[in-house]
Amino acid sequence: MSALFRKIHHICIVVHDLERAEAYYASLGFGPFYDYPKKGAYAELDVPNPAASAAMRYRCADLDNMQLQLCAPGELDSPQRRFLDEQGEGVYHLGFEVPDIDAGVAAGRAVGLGIIARGKRVDGGGFCYFDTRSEAGTVLEIRTA
Template identity: 75%
Template sequence: MTGIFQHLHHVCILVHDLEKTVFYYESLGVGPWFDYPKKGTYVELEVPNKAASDAMRYKCCDLDNVQLQLCQPGELDSPQKRFLDERGEGVYHLGFEVADRDAAEANGRALGLGVIARGKKTDGSGFCYFDTREKAGTVLEIRKS
C-alpha cells in the first residue's frame, strides 16, 4: 500500500511574478523554461475553484534529475492563492510520478490522506493533490503522465 511517494517528478514553487522569477532563474543559468502544457480533457475533475485553476499560470524547467515548476496563482480564490497570501513565495507541492493514478489515489486515501484536488483523463493520466501540509510541511501530489 505504501510507495506512492517514491519517484519525485517535480517541485512546484508559488510566486507573485512569474516573469520576474523566470528572469532571475535564467540569470543563474537555470532554463530553458516552457509553459506548462495544460492539454486534454478531464473526464473527472474536482478542484476547489475551476475558474481559479484555469487562470493559474505555470512555467516549467526540466533539470537533469527533476522538473521545477513555477506557479502564479492569480487573484481568484484557490488553495495556492491562500498559501501565497498567508506564507509568501515558496514550495507549495512535491509531485510524484506513479504508474497507476487510480491505485495511487486509493493508496493515499487508505493512508488517511485527504484530497485537495484530483483529475483523471480518458487515458488514465491525471493527478491527485493530498492535503499533507500540516504533517509533511507541503502538499504531496501523485501524477501519471
Template identity: 70%
Template sequence: MIPLFRQLHHVCVVVADLDRAVAYYESVGIGPWFDYPKGGAYAEYDVPNAEASAAMRYKCADLDNVQLQLCEPSELDSPQRRFLDEFGEGVYHLGFETPDLARAEELGRGAGLGIVARGRRADGSGFCYFDTRAGAGVTLEVRKTQV
C-alpha cells in the same frame, strides 16, 4: 502495494510574479523554461475553484534529475493563492510520478490522506493532491503523465 512517494517528478514553487521569477532563475543558469502543458480534457475534475485553476500561470524547466515548476496564482481564491497570501513565495507541492493513478489515490485514501484536488483523463493520466501540508510541510501530489 504501489509506493506513493518514491519517484519525484517535480517541485512546484508558488511565485507572485512569474516573469520576474523566470528572469531570476535564468540569471543563475536555470532553464530553458516552457509553458506547462495543460494536456487533454479531464473526464473527472474535482478542484476547489475551476476558474482559479484555469487562470493560474505556470512555467517549467526540466533539470537533469527533476522538473522545476513555477506557479503564479491569479487573484481568484485557490489553495495556491491562499498559500501565497499566508506564507509568501515558496515550495507549494512535490509531485510524484506513479504508474497507476487510480491505485495511488486509493492507497492514499486508505492511509487516511484527504484530497485537496484531483483530475483524471480517459487514458488514466492526471493528478491527485493530498491534504498533507500540516504533517509534511508541503502538499504531496501523485500524477500519471499523459502519453
C-alpha cells in the same frame, strides 16, 4: 503506501510575479522555461475553484533529475492563492510520478490522506493533491507521466 512517494517528478514554487521569478531562475542557469503542457481535457475534475484552476499560469524547466515548476495562481481563490497570501512565495508542493492514478489515490485514501484536488483525463492519466501540509510541511502530489 511507500510506492506513492518514491519517484520525484517536480517541485512547484508559488510566486507573485512569474516573469520576474523565471528571469531570476534563468540567471542562475535554470531553463529553458516553457509553458506547462496541458495534456487535454479532464473527464473528472474535482478542484476547489475550477475557474481559479484554469487561470493559473505555470512555467517549467526540466533539470537533469526532475522538473522545476513556477506557479502564478492569479487573483481567484484557490489553495495556491491562499498559500501565497498567507505564507508568501515558496514551495507549494512536491510532485511524484505513479504508474496508475486510481491505485495511487486509493493507496493515499487507505492511509487516511485527505484530498485537496484531483483530476483524471480520458486517457487515464491524472493528478491528485493530498492534504499533507500539517504533517509534511507541504502538499504532496501524485501524477501519471
